[in-house]
Amino acid sequence: MNPKNYSLRIFFFMLCVTAALRLSAATINVSSLSALQTAINNAAPGDIIILANGVYTASTDITISKQGTAAQPITITAQTIGGAEINGTAGFNIVSPARYVIIKGFKFTFNASQATMASGTSFCRWTCNVFQTPGTGENLTLNGNDHEVDHNTFQHKNALGRFIAVRGSGSQIAQRLHIHHNYFLDQQPQTGNGAETLQFGLSGYSLSSSNSILEYNLFEDCEGENELISIKSSGVAIRYNTIRNCPAQFTLRHGNHNTVYGNYFINTPGIRIFGDDHNIFSNHFENCNPAINIGNGDGEVADGAALTAHDRPDRTLIAFNTLVNNTGNIVQSGRTNGLGATAQTVVNNIIQGGGPAASIAGPYTGAVWSGNILYNTNGDGDMPASGYTTVNPLLARDATGTFHLQSGSPAINAATGSYAAVTADMDGQPRTSSLDVGADEVSSAPVIARILTPAMVGPFASDQPSACEPVTASADDGNVPANVLDGDLNTRWSANGNGQWIQFCLDDTLTVSGVQIAFYSGNVRTSTFDVLVGNDTLHWATAAAGQVSSGTSLNLQTFSFTPVTGRYVRIVGHGNSVNAWNSYTEVKIQTGSSLRSSAMMNVTHDAEELSSLSSFPNPFNDHAMIRFSIEKAGMVNLAVHDINGKPVKVLIHARLEAGAYNVPFDAGRKPAGTYILSLNYNGKVKVRKIQKL
Structure with missing residues (x-):
């Protein structure tokens, strides 16, 4: 045999062996930051790297450049949610070409601006972390595309900088981000600019589209500066968020074609609008001052004004919103030599209580007012008589704190016009035909949105899969x-x-x-x-x-x-x-x-409803059959944990009818040892130990 060919065959054989060895994902437990960095440097798709609970001080960045896959991401996690705290002068730095990396369950108390993601990264996720990073700077900076930031808590900021800052590359804003179920809490007022709670983009990115979604986030007691959420990008959907007790304004500051719907504004300055072709519908405003502020432009970007200008609002749709007891409802402030706004469409809104329905102080050409309902307001102000009717809409507050239409409301099926952009109401229910005036569409469809509470967001949100380690x-x-x-x-x-x-x-x-x-x-x-x-x-x-x-x-x-x-x-x-x-x-x-x-x-009184839980055979080799029965229909979670209580596999998470069930458990790739089988049924729980040989 040709020695050269033989060497090549050996080389490719070893390459295949190495690849085969890494097909089986590993769980790596570490108890120091140096060991964490080593494990990250050696990580392969599917690996789970677990940092033991404790407090760690970072003096050099933990740098991540590895690539997982969609099916096998690399997970870097605390032993338990919030159990591993990292402080110090350095933090987490995700750099190109990192992709499909999950950062989960940490408490970050290192200095601000030390949690970063570079351009060229993609498909990474920050989930179930607590960010409490002191000093000037951002708590989390996002570059790159297709990232997810969910179920985190951002809290207790008392310096310039943002909880989250979204950036981009060149003139292109980061794309296809999904920021959801986060809790933004306690941001203290600063004396300078640059302290928004969430800043999405900069003026240089404003004409690029992001196609990102910000949804189901809760903002409470945040007042870094006058702008709370500052959108400086195009093509962003902001929906189903709750902003409560925040003396700062949600601002569409730069950019066009943004969609704002299904949000709850409570005791806050509401929304301020610049830019073109925005759709603002199905939002709930209560006790705001003002609720909706249509900006008075000082430049027209489409005609060559600087991107930093307050771009004159053109062609904004303000429709199907409910405004209750707001000091100011729909307003436009004066501005010396202001350009005002053009082609604003204000239709099918309910305005109840509070100040005048509309107060317009700037140029306001080509406006459409139609189908609005006013009730108990301090006059119509600058809303033309043809744009509204005065009638009691029969709003009533429900248990969630939201105002919904009651049976017999004159708002039901009373909307005028047709607006293809209006697709859902404030409950997330679809709007189809014969639409109702205001943010609520009377419907029997599932409710998927409501005023958020702290229990619905952050690392321990009620929508999270059960991670209850016994x-x-x-x-x-x-x-x-x-x-x-x-x-x-x-x-x-x-x-x-x-x-x-x-x-x-x-x-x-x-x-x-x-x-x-x-x-x-x-x-x-x-x-x-x-x-x-x-x-x-x-x-x-x-x-x-x-x-x-x-x-x-x-x-x-x-x-x-x-x-x-x-x-x-x-x-x-x-x-x-x-x-x-x-x-x-x-x-x-x-x-x-x-x-x-x-x-x-x-150990008491569950036999009448949760009568059995067993595994056969026990001990077992690679496969076991889990058997259980329930006496009544109910929600069932059947899961396997390792001996330390960490979840191994969820076998069932569904509502089941009464009866007996046999569920296979494939442990072929799991190591030998003792496992804990847990059955959670309507709040009652049984466990069994099972042994893999």
């Missing part, structure tokens, strides 16, 4: 946390050091009134601990401090306290009377009148 811990010595839920006093969880903790998820928010703990060597030494209860794993209330075991028993001991409501229970150990070890053999959580064995096993 039991986790800050550390262990090989005696894993799952041992406290196996009903066996001969197994235990152990961790050495003051402040080590074990944590339980109750799956539902419940009233916690006590804990029962069986202590390892509890008959010869006392153990000291605190009990914390929280609605998430970031914010805790101390339910019991300085508790001490009896030192005389190996059995469960009861520690009661004033009831506290929460979803998570954390027991923080302070060692024992002999050494610094914290070690428990069993734990049960007292919720109301019942006990939960860890977070995942309700």
